[in-house]
Amino acid sequence: xxxxxxxxxxxxxxxxxxxxxxxxxxxxxxxxxxxxxxxxxxxxxxxxxxxxxxxxxxxxxxxxxxxxxxxxxxxxxxxxxxxxxxxxxxxxxxxxxxxxxxxxxxxxxxxxxxxxxxxxxxxxxxxxxxxxxxxxxxxxxxxxxxxxxxxxxxxxxxxxxxxxxxxxxxxxxxxxxxxxxxxxxxxxxxxxxxxxxxxxxxxxxxxxxxxxxxxxxxxxxxxxxxxxxxxxxxxxxxxxxxxxxxxxxxxxxxxxxxxxxxxxxxxxxxxxxxxxxxxxxxxxxxxxxxxxxxxxxxxxxxxxxxxxxxxxxxxxxxxxxxxxxxxxxxxxxxx
Amino acid sequence: xxxxxxxxxxxxxxxxxxxxxxxxxxxxxxxxxxxxxxxxxxxxxxxxxxxxxxxxxxxxxxxxxxxxxxxxxxxxxxxxxxxxxxxxxxxxxxxxxxxxxxxxxxxxxxxxxxxxxxxxxxxxxxxxxxxxxxxxxxxxxxxxxxxxxxxxxxxxxxxxxxxxxxxxxxxxxxxxxxxxxxxxxxxxxxxxxxxxxxxxxxxxxxxxxxxxxxxxxxxxxxxxxxxxxxxxxxxxxxxxxxxxxxxxxxxxxxxxxxxxxxxxxxxxxxxxxxxxxxxxxxxxxxxxxxxxxxxxxxxxxxxxxxxxxxxxxxxxxxxxxxxxxxxxxxxxxx
Numbered sequence: 001x002x003x004x005x006x007x008x009x010x011x012x013x014x015x016x017x018x019x020x021x022x023x024x025x026x027x028x029x030x031x032x033x034x035x036x037x038x039x040x041x042x043x044x045x046x047x048x049x050x051x052x053x054x055x056x057x058x059x060x061x062x063x064x065x066x067x068x069x070x071x072x073x074x075x076x077x078x079x080x081x082x083x084x085x086x087x088x089x090x091x092x093x094x095x096x097x098x099x100x101x102x103x104x105x106x107x108x109x110x111x112x113x114x115x116x117x118x119x120x121x122x123x124x125x126x127x128x129x130x131x132x133x134x135x136x137x138x139x140x141x142x143x144x145x146x147x148x149x150x151x152x153x154x155x156x157x158x159x160x161x162x163x164x165x166x167x168x169x170x171x172x173x174x175x176x177x178x179x180x181x182x183x184x185x186x187x188x189x190x191x192x193x194x195x196x197x198x199x200x201x202x203x204x205x206x207x208x209x210x211x212x213x214x215x216x217x218x219x220x221x222x223x224x225x226x227x228x229x230x231x232x233x234x235x236x237x238x239x240x241x242x243x244x245x246x247x248x249x250x251x252x253x254x255x256x257x258x259x260x261x262x263x264x265x266x267x268x269x270x271x272x273x274x275x276x277x278x279x280x281x282x283x284x285x286x287x288x289x290x291x292x293x294x295x296x297x298x299x300x301x302x303x304x305x306x307x308x309x310x311x312x313x314x315x316x317x318x319x320x321x322x323x324x325x326x327x328x329x330x331x332x333x334x335x
Numbered sequence: 336x337x338x339x340x341x342x343x344x345x346x347x348x349x350x351x352x353x354x355x356x357x358x359x360x361x362x363x364x365x366x367x368x369x370x371x372x373x374x375x376x377x378x379x380x381x382x383x384x385x386x387x388x389x390x391x392x393x394x395x396x397x398x399x400x401x402x403x404x405x406x407x408x409x410x411x412x413x414x415x416x417x418x419x420x421x422x423x424x425x426x427x428x429x430x431x432x433x434x435x436x437x438x439x440x441x442x443x444x445x446x447x448x449x450x451x452x453x454x455x456x457x458x459x460x461x462x463x464x465x466x467x468x469x470x471x472x473x474x475x476x477x478x479x480x481x482x483x484x485x486x487x488x489x490x491x492x493x494x495x496x497x498x499x500x501x502x503x504x505x506x507x508x509x510x511x512x513x514x515x516x517x518x519x520x521x522x523x524x525x526x527x528x529x530x531x532x533x534x535x536x537x538x539x540x541x542x543x544x545x546x547x548x549x550x551x552x553x554x555x556x557x558x559x560x561x562x563x564x565x566x567x568x569x570x571x572x573x574x575x576x577x578x579x580x581x582x583x584x585x586x587x588x589x590x591x592x593x594x595x596x597x598x599x600x601x602x603x604x605x606x607x608x609x610x611x612x613x614x615x616x617x618x619x620x621x622x623x624x625x626x627x628x629x630x631x632x633x634x635x636x637x638x639x640x641x642x643x644x645x646x647x648x649x650x651x652x653x654x655x656x657x658x659x660x661x662x663x664x665x666x667x668x669x
Contacts, residue, residue: 031480057480063510068469068503075473078458079408080481083473098500102463103470110449111459112442113665147666171668 034086105148162198203253209239227323272300394614398560410467415460430651465498475515494525514571542579554582
C-alpha cells in the first residue's frame with residue numbers, strides 16, 4: 001500500500017461507498033442505476049447516503065428489470081453519461097448478457113472507434129451465505145472471455161476504492177465484482193484527501209514468500225493468506241499474489257512470482273472447468289515453463305450448482321485446509 | 336382516427352413548401368436506388384456477408400427522420416440502410432462500409448448490420464432483434480439528464496415486438512417521461528412468418544398499457560408518417576414523454592439475400608402492395624397532380640439520384656481495405 005500516513009480502517013462496503021461518492025463529486029456525468037440503490041441505499045447498503053447527496057436525477061431507483069437498466073446504461077454511456085449500473089447479484093448477469101456481450105463490449109469496435117461505452121457494472125460473486133444456486137455463483141470468467149470488456153476483482157477495501165475509481169474513469173465497459181462475504185471486512189485505506197487510484201493490470205503481492213506462489217482472486221486471497229499462515233508453521237514460505245484485474249491481466253507480474261518460487265497453485269471461486277484458474281495456469285505453464293519444479297495446480301469451485309444446505313455448500317468452495325494440502329504436495333511431492 | 340388506410344391526400348400536401356416535398360421524394364428515391372444497387376452488388380459478390388433490403392419501407396425512414404433534427408438520436412435495425420440514409424448519411428461512406436472498406440462509417444468493421452453515424456446521432460444498426468430499444472431509451476435518459484431538448488427514435492420491426500426488452504424499455508420510458516419515440520415498422524413478416532402467426536393481440540395496446548400514446552398509421556404514406564412523427568417528437572421535446580407508432584408497410588424483397596422464393600406469401604399479395612401502395616410512386620403522382628413537379632422533373636430527379644448513387648459506389652469501390660493491423664485496433668478505447 002502506498003499512502004498510509006492518514007490511513008483509517010474502514011470496511012470494504014465503506015470503501016466502495018467512498019469511491020462512488022468521491023467520483024460523483026468529481027464528475028456530474030456519473031449516475032447510478034439499480035434496484036433499491038436510491039431510497040434504500042442498496043440491499044448491501046453500499047449506496048447509502050448518495051441519494052441525499054446527489055438527488056434523484058443521479059441516483060435512480062429502477063424497476064426489477066436488469067436487461068432494461070443495463071441497456072439504458074449502455075445507451076446513456078454512448079451519449080455522454082457515465083453510468084454505474086448495479087446488478088444486485090452476479091447470478092442476474094444472465095439477464096444482461098446481450099447488453100454486455102453484444103452491445104457494450106462491441107460498440108467501440110463495431111463503430112470503428114466512434115462510440116465509446118464508459119459504463120461500470122457493479123455486481124457480486126461468491127458462495128458461503130447460504131443463498132443457494134441462483135444467488136451464489138461466481139460468473140466472472142464468462143465476461144473475462146469477451147474482448148471489449150474489462151473485469152475487476154478487488155479483494156481489500158484499499159483495492160476496492162482505488163480500482164473502482166479507475167473503473168469509473170475508464171472509457172470502456174468495466175464489470176466490477178464484489179464478493180458479498182467481504183463487505184464487512186476491514187482494512188487500511190488512506191483518508192479521502194488522498195485521491196489515489198490503482199491502475200488496471202497490476203497484480204499485487206499480498207504476502208511475500210519463496211517456496212510456492214498462490215495466485216488468488218477476490219475473497220480467495222483470504223483463503224490463501226490463511227493457508228500461508230498455517231504453512232509458515234511448517235517452514236513453507238508461500239507468496240500470495242492477487243491479479244486484481246482479469247482483463248487486463250498482469251501476466252508478467254504473475255509469471256515473475258512463479259519464476260522466483262518455481263511452484264504455483266491458482267485459486268478462484270468460479271467454476272474450475274474452463275475457468276479463470278485454467279487460463280492463468282496456462283499462462284504460467286507456458287511462460288514460466290523452464291522455472292517450474294512441478295505442474296501448475298489449480299482449484300476452483302466444485303463443478304456443481306451451489307447447494308443450499310450448509311454442509312453441502314461448504315464443500316464446493318476452496319478452503320484453507322485444501323489449499324494447505326495442495327501446497328504441501330507441491331513442495332514436498334506428497335500430500 | 337384510424338390512419339391505417341389513409342390516402343396520400345389525407346395529409347394535405349398543400350400545407351408544405353415545394354422544396355420540402357420534393358426533398359421527401361428525392362430521399363425515398365435515393366433509398367430505393369441504394370437498395371437496388373446493393374442487391375445487384377451482392378449478387379455480383381462485391382458485398383460480402385449478408386444484407387437486408389428495405390425497399391417498400393422508404394416512407395417510414397424518410398417520414399420520421401425528416402421530422403428530426405440532426406443531433407437527435409436514432410437506433411436502427413438489421414434492415415437499416417434506409418434509416419441511415421434518411422438520418423443524413425453519405426452514400427459513398429455507406430457503400431464503403433458495405434464493401435468492408437476503410438472509408439466506411441465504421442472503417443469496415445461493422446458492415447451492413449452495424450452501420451452507425453456518430454455525426455448525426457445515428458447510434459447504429461443492430462443485429463440483435465430488439466436490442467436498440469433499451470439503447471434508444473438510454474439515449475433519451477441521457478438527453479433528459481443533460482437537460483437538452485434532444486429526442487431519441489427507436490426503429491424496430493414487427494418481429495421485435497415479442498422481445499421482452501420492449502416491455503422493460505417502455506416501462507422505464509413511461510415512468511420517467513423520457514423523450515423517446517418507439518417506431519414499429521410493421522412490414523407484415525418477421526423473417527419467414529406472417530405477423531399474426533407470432534404476435535398476439537392488438538400491438539398498439541402494448542404501448543397503451545403503459546399510458547404511452549400509441550398510433551397506428553399508414554407507413555406507405557410519407558406525409559402521414561411525417562405528421563405522426565412530428566406529433567410524437569414534439570411531445571417528447573416538450574417533456575411529455577414517450578410515444579409509440581405502429582406503421583404499416585411492406586418489404587418487397589425477402590428477409591435477407593438468401594430468402595429468394597418467399598414461399599410464405601403470394602406473388603399476388605406482393606403485386607398488390609407494389610402496384611397500389613408503393614410509397615414513392617404514389618407520392619410522385621401526388622406531386623404531379625398538385626403541380627409541384629412535372630413528369631419531366633421526376634425523370635430529371637431520377638437521373639440525378641442514379642448518378643449520385645453510381646458515384647457513391649465508385650467512391651466505395653476505390654476505397655482501400657483496412658490494413659491487417661487494424662484487426663486489433665478499437666477493441667478498447669483509451
